[in-house]
Amino acid sequence: MNAKVVVVGSLNMDLVARAQRLPRGGETLPGESFFTAPGGKGANQAVAVARLGASVAMVGNVGDDAYGQQLRRALQVEGVDCQGVGTCTGVSSGVALIVVDAASQNAIVIIPGGNGLLGPESVRRFDALLQQAEVIICQLEVPAATVAWTLARGRELGKTVILNPAPATGPLPAEWFAHIDYLIPNESEAEALAGVKVDDLDSARRAAERLRKMGAGKVIVTLGAEGALLVDAAGSRHFPAPRVQPVDTTAAGDTFVGGFAASLARGLPEAEAIGFGQRAAALSVTRAGAQPSIPYLKELAP
Known part of the structure; x- marks a missing residue:
């Protein structure tokens, strides 16, 4: 069966430590727990698409190490087409070092590994x-x-x-915008891309409108517990988020993107696809980890 969704992106092994709070510079804190889990924004989104109802293929790289084997296997068991996942010899797989605090906020350091060697020719193949x-x-x-x-x-x-556009630290190249149907940043990413301080719904709307003026087709700003904001040629629409008690916000954005894409691929209208992505993301934050937290379609039955 042909994949209805193709994800081009990263595969990382997440090394996750939980502590009461995030450490300050030069500080050593006692941790409460530790686990490893397959992650990487690309792989997370591919798993979300697969679990949430659409066929998907992944294009990316892993290293020739044990993590690389585990990352590939984690996708395969979900039914993700991995013919486009290459192995880079003499290079580590991507790794994400994640600290999660008692309020379920996280701080992340990414080591690209094989992800950094995914050139255009790798996708062209x-x-x-x-x-x-x-x-x-x-x-x-x-x-x-x-x-x-x-x-x-x-x-x-x-x-x-x-x-x-994650992680985003500044503006995108101007020529990219004309190629994008849906630009989906979170609040901090929207701020970095648009140069507009984003701290409420109105400022998120201003940032999204600026990104549309730059050439993006439609912009969906994800606002965490405050939901999502769609801005397009017709104006803006706010989608409130389901209320849940968060445990770990890792991969919530990836779950939304994957759920939204899977819904579009399944033929759902745009508004329903956004709502479905929100429901999936809300359920994911009630669980720990990246890929382990992503729900299955059957869990989201009306």
């Missing part, structure tokens, strides 16, 4: 996957040249192109 897809998703944990090529190719093929 699997152009057939892009041609067969309905939705193409990118993030910013692989080289910018690769993201740029994939966005442009997706637009050339007439696919629905989603960019989750």
Whole structure:
């Protein structure tokens, strides 16, 4: 079966420590627990798509280490097409060092490993996957040249192109915007991209409107517990989030993106796809870990 969604992005092994609070510079804190789990924004989103109802293929790199084998296997057991996942010899797999505090906020350090070697030619080799897809998703944990090529190719093929600009530290290249159907940043990412302080719904709307003026087709700003804001040519619409007691917010954004993309691929209207992504993300934050927290379609039955 052809994959309806193709994710081009990162695969990381998450090393997760929990503590009462995040450490300050130079400080050593006692931790409460530790575990490892497959992650990486690209892989998380691919797993979310698979679990939430659509066929999906992953294009990315792992290293020739034990983590790489585990990352590939974690995708395969979910039914993700891994023909586009390469192995880089002599290089580690990507690793994310994550500290989660008692309020379920996190701080993350990323070591790219094989992700940093995913060049445009690596994606070009699997152009057939892009041609067969309905939705193409990118993030910013692989080289910018690769993201740029994939966005442009997706637009050339007439696919629905989603960019989750994470992690974002500053503006995107101006030429990227015309290739993006849905730009999906969180509050801090929207602020970094638009140069607008985002601390409430009105400022999120201003940031999204600026990003649309830069050329993005539609912008969905994810606002955590405050829901999501869609801004398009018709104006703006706020989608309140389901109320839950959070345990760990890791991969909540990835779950939203994957759930939204899976819903579009399944033919749901845009508003329903946003609502579905929110419900999936809300359930994910009640569980620990990245991929382990992502729910299955059957858990979200009306």
